[in-house]
Amino acid sequence: MKKKWWHNTIGYQIYPKSFQDSNGDGIGDIRGIINRLDYLKNLGINVIWVCPVNKSPMVDHGYDISDYDDIDPMFGSLADMEELIAEANKRGMKILMDLVVNHTSDQHEWFKKAMSDLNSKYADYYIIRDGVDGKEPNNWRSIFGGSAWEKIDGTENKYYLHLFTKAQPDLNWENPELREEIYAMINRWLDKGLGGFRVDAISHLKKDFTYKNIEPDGPDGFVNSFPYASNIDGIEVFLNELNERTFKPHDALTIGEVDDLTPEKLESFVGENGCFSTIFDFYHCFHNINSKEWHGDLPAMVADIRKKMFAKQECVAKTSGLLCNYNENHDTARSCNRFIPKEDINYFSKSMLAVMNNFLKGIIFIYQGQEIGMTDYPKKNINEYLDLATFNSYKGLLLEGLSEADALARINIECRENARTPMQWTSSYNAGFTEGKPWFDINPNCADINVAAQENDEKSLLSFYKKMIATRSRSDLVDAFIYGSVTPKYDDISGIIAYERALGDVKILVINNYSADMTTLDFEGDFTEMLLNNYPDLVLQNGKLMLLPYQSITVKL
Numbered sequence: 001m002k003k004k005w006w007h008n009t010i011g012y013q014i015y016p017k018s019f020q021d022s023n024g025d026g027i028g029d030i031r032g033i034i035n036r037l038d039y040l041k042n043l044g045i046n047v048i049w050v051c052p053v054n055k056s057p058m059v060d061h062g063y064d065i066s067d068y069d070d071i072d073p074m075f076g077s078l079a080d081m082e083e084l085i086a087e088a089n090k091r092g093m094k095i096l097m098d099l100v101v102n103h104t105s106d107q108h109e110w111f112k113k114a115m116s117d118l119n120s121k122y123a124d125y126y127i128i129r130d131g132v133d134g135k136e137p138n139n140w141r142s143i144f145g146g147s148a149w150e151k152i153d154g155t156e157n158k159y160y161l162h163l164f165t166k167a168q169p170d171l172n173w174e175n176p177e178l179r180e181e182i183y184a185m186i187n188r189w190l191d192k193g194l195g196g197f198r199v200d201a202i203s204h205l206k207k208d209f210t211y212k213n214i215e216p217d218g219p220d221g222f223v224n225s226f227p228y229a230s231n232i233d234g235i236e237v238f239l240n241e242l243n244e245r246t247f248k249p250h251d252a253l254t255i256g257e258v259d260d261l262t263p264e265k266l267e268s269f270v271g272e273n274g275c276f277s278t279i280f281d282f283y284h285c286f287h288n289i290n291s292k293e294w295h296g297d298l299p300a301m302v303a304d305i306r307k308k309m310f311a312k313q314e315c316v317a318k319t320s321g322l323l324c325n326y327n328e329n330h331d332t333a334r335s336c337n338r339f340i341p342k343e344d345i346n347y348f349s350k351s352m353l354a355v356m357n358n359f360l361k362g363i364i365f366i367y368q369g370q371e372i373g374m375t376d377y378p379k380k381n382i383n384e385y386l387d388l389a390t391f392n393s394y395k396g397l398l399l400e401g402l403s404e405a406d407a408l409a410r411i412n413i414e415c416r417e418n419a420r421t422p423m424q425w426t427s428s429y430n431a432g433f434t435e436g437k438p439w440f441d442i443n444p445n446c447a448d449i450n451v452a453a454q455e456n457d458e459k460s461l462l463s464f465y466k467k468m469i470a471t472r473s474r475s476d477l478v479d480a481f482i483y484g485s486v487t488p489k490y491d492d493i494s495g496i497i498a499y500e501r502a503l504g505d506v507k508i509l510v511i512n513n514y515s516a517d518m519t520t521l522d523f524e525g526d527f528t529e530m531l532l533n534n535y536p537d538l539v540l541q542n543g544k545l546m547l548l549p550y551q552s553i554t555v556k557l
């Protein structure tokens with residue numbers, strides 16, 4: 001594999017609204033990020049992905065952009081953004097922005113012009129169709145619930161497509177003029193010294209319009225649009241052009257948000273000549289120990305995660321590219337709540353989860369607060385939530401026949417807003433996040449879980465993350481961690497997720513006891529160095545390793 005600058009990425013995702021407020025208005029901002037760059041540098045981070053900060057009416061918290069070339073005043077100014085890029089670069093870190101080009105906001109100039117004149121060229125920047133029999137053009141469901149079509153005001157029978165909320169009209173990538181506008185905009189940003197992009201919802205760029213109404217798959221009469229609007233054949237033509245015209249000439253790092261790629265398609269996305277550098281895949285995102293599927297059966301869930309994790313690793317190993325490994329993001333509940341039974345959520349299980357994921361082949365990303373073990377914050381009332389997607393799911397659950405209490409319980413488990421509570425910097429009332437009133441309630445467990453308390457504590461999760469990142473970045477090991485082979489070990493033993501990483505003479509064994517039970521494993525031979533252990537000791541006697549609950553060890557063989 002040809003080496004690239006971004007191969008050693010230790011990434012950190014920032015949800016700017018909730019990271020650090022600098023001016024007391026209760027909303028995190030770009031200046032707040034600049035003020036925390038040294039914290040991130042100290043953690044060992046070298047790439048920072050900042051979720052959308054462009055001008056936006058914030059219907060989907062910035063994923064509805066009304067001006068790609070400007071920054072929303074809520075977050076600061078264009079000069080602040082340029083300063084962030086420069087300050088990060090100065091410290092040897094690169095900034096990635098979120099590239100949201102499947103759709104714009106309905107307040108974008110293009111959409112406003114399109115709506116005011118359906119004969120203007122801008123109408124063809126969007127996807128507009130005639131209704132059928134007095135209804136929507138077809139019965140696709142929006143990803144956030146309800147129809148994916150919205151009737152255009154003042155017309156008899158015209159609708160526009162929105163795969164997400166109706167404030168996020170989908171762009172028509174079939175239109176070459178629109179594509180040119182997008183490429184020019186991307187190049188303007190890359191020319192400012194940006195490291196690249198996380199590329200939002202990109203698998204939806206191409207749609208298959210041969211389908212009309214389809215048998216509904218829910219009581220709402222709609223149908224999941226994914227088979228007709230996700231990874232559709234021919235999408236690579238757009239993506240390759242996008243890469244050739246923008247990312248490639250800038251040697252940018254691009255991480256596509258792409259799920260469910262068939263093994264045959266993977267090379268064209270992440271390979272050396274692929275359209276992206278790498279992807280965020282979702283193979284583990286829907287695992288939740290509290291869901292109906294697992295009923296708290298940890299061994300069963302662990303077995304399933306192990307199967308999917310190694311299958312994914314095997315699949316990527318067949319390509320000439322790398323995967324981007326992560327445990328959580330702004331669209332998921334917190335990883336400790338999803339992957340660990342409630343009674344076992346502690347330092348040991350959280351550090352074990354980190355090692356399990358971060359020592360896999362590829363690059364890694366940590367989501368803000370994960371490094372201190374931030375947890376979900378379930379609500380007592382649905383009105384304490386703020387996200388449209390939450391309310392749509394709630395409505396959907398009621399429609400399925402759940403009681404209000406049961407629907408809220410499900411939302412509390414699954415809801416992405418769990419990851420969006422403000423960052424917990426200190427134990428003070430507002431967690432050091434803001435001097436004003438926070439835009440979203442802070443988790444009261446900031447009294448125990450916060451950066452200040454962990455920073456000077458050798459035994460804290462934050463200190464463990466630092467050690468883990470330092471181990472992964474160690475000059476004699478780094479290549480083995482990035483490029484080395486992954487061989488599953490002990491895969492017949494329930495509750496164990498273990499693998500060997502190997503490159504040339506370097507061999508590293510990672511063993512995770514993903515259970516609350518003590519587990520004994522056969523261990524032949526010896527190891528030359530203990531690289532990482534989330535307990536003070538390791539018991540190895542007469543060829544037997546005795547692992548404590550959620551013990552995670554990494555040894556050099």
Ligand code: GLC
Binds near residue numbers: 063064164257331
């Ligand atoms: C992506 C984002 C999500 C957003 C959606 C629509 O999935 O991660 O937060 O709501 O795209 O842009």
Ligand code: CA
Binds near residue numbers: 021028074
């Ligand atoms: Ca602010």
